[in-house]
Amino acid sequence: MTGRHDDFDARLADMFGAHAPAPDPLFTGRVMDALPRPSLARPVALTLAGLTGALVAGWQLPNLVSALDAMMGGFGGLAMEAVGPQAMAMGLTAIGLAAVTLVLTRRGTLNI
Amino acid sequence: MSRTDELLVARVVATGDRRAFGELVTRHQKLVRGMLARLTGRPADADDLAQETFVQAWQRLDTYRGPGRFKSWLCQIAYSRFLMSLRRDKARNRMLGAVRDEGMQIEQAHWQPGAGLDLDRALAALGEGERTCVVLCYASGLSHSEAAEVTGLAIGTVKSHVNRGRAKLKDWFDRQENAA
Numbered sequence: 001m002t003g004r005h006d007d008f009d010a011r012l013a014d015m016f017g018a019h020a021p022a023p024d025p026l027f028t029g030r031v032m033d034a035l036p037r038p039s040l041a042r043p044v045a046l047t048l049a050g051l052t053g054a055l056v057a058g059w060q061l062p063n064l065v066s067a068l069d070a071m072m073g074g075f076g077g078l079a080m081e082a083v084g085p086q087a088m089a090m091g092l093t094a095i096g097l098a099a100v101t102l103v104l105t106r107r108g109t110l111n112i
Numbered sequence: 113m114s115r116t117d118e119l120l121v122a123r124v125v126a127t128g129d130r131r132a133f134g135e136l137v138t139r140h141q142k143l144v145r146g147m148l149a150r151l152t153g154r155p156a157d158a159d160d161l162a163q164e165t166f167v168q169a170w171q172r173l174d175t176y177r178g179p180g181r182f183k184s185w186l187c188q189i190a191y192s193r194f195l196m197s198l199r200r201d202k203a204r205n206r207m208l209g210a211v212r213d214e215g216m217q218i219e220q221a222h223w224q225p226g227a228g229l230d231l232d233r234a235l236a237a238l239g240e241g242e243r244t245c246v247v248l249c250y251a252s253g254l255s256h257s258e259a260a261e262v263t264g265l266a267i268g269t270v271k272s273h274v275n276r277g278r279a280k281l282k283d284w285f286d287r288q289e290n291a292a
Contacts, residue, residue: 008282009250015231016251020146027145027159028137031166038128 117182125174137166143183143252144190150247151194153232161197165190184258187248191262234284242277245270
């Protein structure tokens with residue numbers, strides 16, 4: 001409280017303090033009992049969705065890996081011939097760093 | 113070292129830690145219950161409202177934004193619960209036909225001084241706005257600007273309510289002492 005200017009203010013504050021209810025652990029207990037319990041639906045749904053995703057991924061993974069392998073074999077060979085392995089590694093590193101910088105900037109954790 | 117309110121709030125928001133919230137309740141229950149007891153004049157009702165206040169605070173904790181003090185945020189919720197209870201009582205009284213005089217002020221219909229407490233009897237002599245501002249500033253220890261934020265009143269209005277209320281209380285206690 002601002003602007004306290006004489007003894008009466010102190011007396012008033014003391015009176016309010018003296019008539020304030022004493023801390024009551026039972027009150028805290030009642031409040032804690034009254035708090036809504038977290039719903040189980042959300043974690044259950046997320047777990048089920050995760051398991052389903054893992055099953056589908058596990059089932060399709062061999063096909064995906066072989067397809068990617070075939071694609072990378074073709075493209076990788078062409079790229080290697082055109083720019084050389086060192087330049088290609090530097091390019092990939094630069095793209096990775098640019099992506100990280102973009103994410104950090106957008107999240108507000110990097111000021112540039 | 114005791115954790116600050118802000119740390120406890122962050123913990124509750126991030127992990128739903130009920131024990132951290134329990135610490136906040138223990139820490140601030142005296143303030144909220146005291147404020148509501150003086151505003152309602154009825155300690156039992158005040159405890160019910162205080163419980164509702166903390167449950168609502170739990171549900172809305174993610175809306176708390178510093179750097180304002182946690183206690184004034186809590187007082188804001190408590191004050192809105194108090195106003196809702198006034199409206200509820202008024203509607204119930206109207207339904208029961210208990211309020212005959214339509215011009216009757218809400219506070220006159222609701223507020224009852226606590227038995228035997230000089231302070232409550234003195235507070236009964238104040239208008240609703242004066243009582244609210246005096247309680248927020250003296251009982252809850254809020255600054256004028258925090259009280260203005262809690263009540264939604266202009267800071268100048270809060271200051272004049274506090275000054276007028278304080279003068280009335282001083283007058284009331286002086287008269288009591290002279291009469292004794």
